[in-house]
Amino acid sequence: MATLKMAIDALNKDSQAWSTVSTGLSDCSTAAYDQDVSSGAFPINVPVELHSLYTSLQSKVGRLLSEGATESEAVADELINVRNILEGADEAAQQSIDGLWDFE
Amino acid sequence: MADDYTIYDILNFLNDLQGDIDEMQAAVNNALNNLPWWVPDWAIKPVYDEWNNLCDEWGAMIQDVEDLVDNVGEAWTLRAAAAAWRDQVDNKLTGIPGKVAPGQLSSDDVFSGVSASAYRGVIPNQTAAMNAVKPQYTSKIADGLDDVADAINKSLSTVQEALVALGVAVAGAIVAIAGAAAVIPLIGGIITCIGALATFAVKMMNAKDQLTTDTQTVQSAWDGVKTDWTNFDGEKWPQATFA
Numbered sequence: 001m002a003t004l005k006m007a008i009d010a011l012n013k014d015s016q017a018w019s020t021v022s023t024g025l026s027d028c029s030t031a032a033y034d035q036d037v038s039s040g041a042f043p044i045n046v047p048v049e050l051h052s053l054y055t056s057l058q059s060k061v062g063r064l065l066s067e068g069a070t071e072s073e074a075v076a077d078e079l080i081n082v083r084n085i086l087e088g089a090d091e092a093a094q095q096s097i098d099g100l101w102d103f104e
Numbered sequence: 105m106a107d108d109y110t111i112y113d114i115l116n117f118l119n120d121l122q123g124d125i126d127e128m129q130a131a132v133n134n135a136l137n138n139l140p141w142w143v144p145d146w147a148i149k150p151v152y153d154e155w156n157n158l159c160d161e162w163g164a165m166i167q168d169v170e171d172l173v174d175n176v177g178e179a180w181t182l183r184a185a186a187a188a189w190r191d192q193v194d195n196k197l198t199g200i201p202g203k204v205a206p207g208q209l210s211s212d213d214v215f216s217g218v219s220a221s222a223y224r225g226v227i228p229n230q231t232a233a234m235n236a237v238k239p240q241y242t243s244k245i246a247d248g249l250d251d252v253a254d255a256i257n258k259s260l261s262t263v264q265e266a267l268v269a270l271g272v273a274v275a276g277a278i279v280a281i282a283g284a285a286a287v288i289p290l291i292g293g294i295i296t297c298i299g300a301l302a303t304f305a306v307k308m309m310n311a312k313d314q315l316t317t318d319t320q321t322v323q324s325a326w327d328g329v330k331t332d333w334t335n336f337d338g339e340k341w342p343q344a345t346f347a
């Protein structure tokens with residue numbers, strides 16, 4: 001059976017982990033968007049248009065990683081919300097998570 | 105590929121070769137204009153016509169080489185971009201899913217309840233998405249960039265080899281024509297020149313065709329990356345709603 005302290009520690013730890021993930025994905029997203037390559041670096045004397053294709057892939061990866069960062073931060077925020085409720089003195093708030101987040 | 109070819113070096117070589125080509129053309133034209141009177145027109149006309157055709161086409165060939173080299177792309181830029189994808193994106197991505205891997209989290213073990221269960225439910229989709237980015241997308245982008253760089257170098261290598269072979273053939277033909285005391289060796293030298301130019305033209309065509317084929321292979325691979333949404337239903341990162 002978990003104690004209140006164990007529950008709060010667990011929420012803090014997980015929130016920190018998801019926040020770290022969010023920062024990492026955000027950094028990767030920025031790095032992906034930074035990988036611009038000029039059109040002249042690709043062959044332009046062939047009937048293949050690689051530059052626009054590359055740019056679309058760069059945008060796709062950058063966008064997905066950015067979305068991942070947002071989702072991870074949302075997880076971190078939600079866990080912190082639960083922790084704040086558990087730590088707080090608001091009985092109504094604590095009752096509101098009964099059946100949702102039970103640790104005893 | 106060990107080294108990226110220097111376009112500047114190839115254009116310099118081409119410039120140097122142009123001088124030899126001019127010398128060869130002068131030698132052949134001089135020889136054709138000073139054939140013995142007894143050589144019949146019907147015997148020399150095909151050689152003469154072919155030679156004139158190649159001389160007319162030579163300018164276009166040179167233009168083709170310059171166009172190919174000028175527009176072939178920048179292998180070194182693509183390689184740098186591939187390295188950056190691996191270093192700045194792939195390497196950073198590698199350690200991220202482990203932060204929320206099974207065994208690293210605590211709340212999913214401590215809590216029960218509807219939201220706690222929902223929380224447990226979103227974790228696999230999130231980690232699956234994180235783990236998918238590198239093999240599905242970023243590694244293939246980097247590999248494609250390297251493949252295009254390889255294709256560029258292969259094309260330039262073919263051009264360079266063709267130019268070197270042409271240079272050797274031209275130098276030999278100049279010597280043969282200039283030293284020919286009889287008609288047969290003279291015509292043989294001219295035919296060698298024609299053959300050298302024709303071979304060069306074929307090699308140039310092959311270089312362009314190979315570049316097209318290689319870049320089409322990358323295009324096909326990248327088209328696959330573009331349309332691959334495995335682990336990303338709805339073409340989005342999985343949502344992590346569980347409140």
